[in-house]
Amino acid sequence: MDGSIANPRPMLAIGLRLITAVVFATMGMLVKLGGERGVHLVEMLFWRQIITFALITAGLVLFGKLATLRTNRIKSHAGRAALGGFCMFFVYGAVLLLPLAEATTLSYTAPFFAVVIAVTMFGERVGLYRSAAVLIGFSGVMVIMQPTSMGEEITLFGVFVALAAAAMVAVISFQIQDLNKTESPWSIIFWFTALSTPVFLILMPFFASAHAAETWLIIIAMALCGALAQILLTSSLRFGSAGVILLIDYTSLLWATWYGYSVFDRAPPSTLWLGAPLIIGAGLLIAYRERLLAREKTGSVTDS
Template sequence: MMDGSIARPRPLLALGLRLCAAFALATMAMLVKLAGERGAHLVELIFWRQALTAVLVGAGLAATGNLRLLKTDRLRSHTIRSATGLFGMFFTYGAVLLLPLAEATTLGFTAPIFAVLIAMILFRERIGPYRWSAVVMGFAGVLVVMRPGSGEHHGVTALGVAVGLMAPLMVTIISFQIQDLNKTENPWSIVFWFAALSAPVVGLLLPFVITAHDPLTWLMILAMALVGAAAQILLTTALRFGSAAVILLMDYTALLWASFYGYYVFDRAAPASLWLGAPLIIAAGLLIAWRERQLARSRVHSGE
C-alpha cells in the first residue's frame, strides 16, 4: 500500500492538482446546469456520474493490469465515505441547479469556516479570536451574497442558499474522511469504491425519474461524468500530498471559471453583491488557513 499524504507531503504538487481540480469542478458544474436546463433530473446526473466513473476506473485498471490497486481492508470506511459523499453530491449538484453558477461556487468557499466549527464541536478544539473573526466575516459575506429581503432577485432563493451552504459542510466532512483513507489507500481505490458503492443506491431511484434525451443532452451528461471523474481523482490525489487547510485555497480560482461560464454560456454577469460578498468569504478562508499554519508551527515547537 502507498503512504498517506501526511507521510510524504509535496505541497507544490498538491496545489497544482487542486488548481486543476478547481477548473474541472467549475466545468462539471457548468455541464450539470446545462444538462439540467435540458431536462436531465438531479438523480439521473448523479447516477451517470457515479456509474460511468466506476466503469471507467475499473476498466482502466483492468486494461493496465492494476486491478490490485482496488484491494482494500477498509471496506467499512469506504462505505461510510460513500454514504457521506452521495449525500453531499445531492447538495452540491442541487446548489448548481438552484442557484446561478457564481453564487453556488461562492457559497462553496465557506468550507474552511465549517471546518473550524466542526473542529470545535466534534474535536472540542479551542477556537481563538482569529478564527472566530473569520467565521463572523465569512457568514457576513454569505449574507451579502444572499441579499436578505430581495426575494428571488437575480435567481438567488432562500432554498438555493440553504442547499448551497449544506454542500460545503459536506465537503468539509468528506475531506477529513479522504485524508484518513489516504493514509492506507491509493487515490484510484478511493474514487472507485465511492462510485461503485453509491451508483447502485442511486440506481434504485432512476426508474422514477429517467426520461428520454436528445443526443446533445446525452453528450453533456457523458462529458459531465468524465470531467467529474477527473475532478474526483485530482481532489483525492491532492489530499494525499498536502493538507486540506492549505490546498483548499486553490478552490477560490473556481469563481473565475464560474463567472466566465456564467457570462459566456448562460448570459448572466455576476451581480455587484457577489463581488462584495465573495472577498469577505475568501478573506475568512485565508485567515483560517494562516491561523491553522501558525497553530501547527506552535505545536511542532512545543513538541506536541
C-alpha cells in the same frame, strides 16, 4: 497508483489544481445546462458515478494495482459512500437552484463548517483567528443573500442547499482524512463509486427519460468532467499540501463567473463582489491558522 506519498513538487501540484478548478467549474456549467434541458438530478448523479467507477477500475487494472482495493474497513467506506452520495444531491442541487458564481462562492464555506465540527465533535479549542474567520465568512454569506443589483433575489432555499452541501463536504473531509490513514486514495474513490452507483441505478427507472443526442453529449461530458476532477484533485494532493494550494481552488470562481455570463447570459451582481472577498479571505485566514497550529507542535505558537 498505489497512493504512496510522492516527492513534493509544488509547481506540479499548483498546475494540477489550476486544471482541477477549470474542470470543476465546467462540470457545474454542464450540470446547470443539463438541468435546463430536463435531465433529472438522479440521472446526472448516476452517470457521474458509473463513469468514474469505470475509469478508476480500468486504471487499476491497467497499472496492475487491484490489490490496493483490499480493505478491512468496508463499513467506513460504506459510511463515506452514504454521506457522499447524499451530499452530491445538495452539491448538484445548489448549482441547479442558484447562479453558478453564487453556488461556487457558497461552496467555499466548507472550511468554516470544518472549524465548527472540530470544536463541537472533537473538542478542539477555537481562538481568535478561527472565530473571526467564521464570523467574517458568514458575513459574506449574508451579503450574497441580499437582493442583487439586477433586481433578482437569491432564494433562501437555494442558499440553504448550498450551505448544507458545504457542511457535508466538511464532514466528508474528516471521513476521508480518517480513511487516508490506512487506505490509498484510489481505494477511497473506488469504494465510493462502487457502493453508491448501485443505489443510483435502483433509482434510475423512476427518473430516467429520453433525451436528444446533444443532451446526451452534455450528460457524458459532465460525467467525464466529474471523474477527471476527482482524479486531478487526488493527484494534486500527492505533490503538494492542501494548505499550499488552497488559494488555487478559488480560481474556480473566475471560471464560474465567466460561464454564467457567456453561457447563461447572467452577469454577476455587485453583492457577489462584496461577499466573495469576505468568504475567500476568511478561508485563507483559516488556512493560515492551520499552518500556525501545525507549528504549535514545537511549542512556539499559541492560539490567540
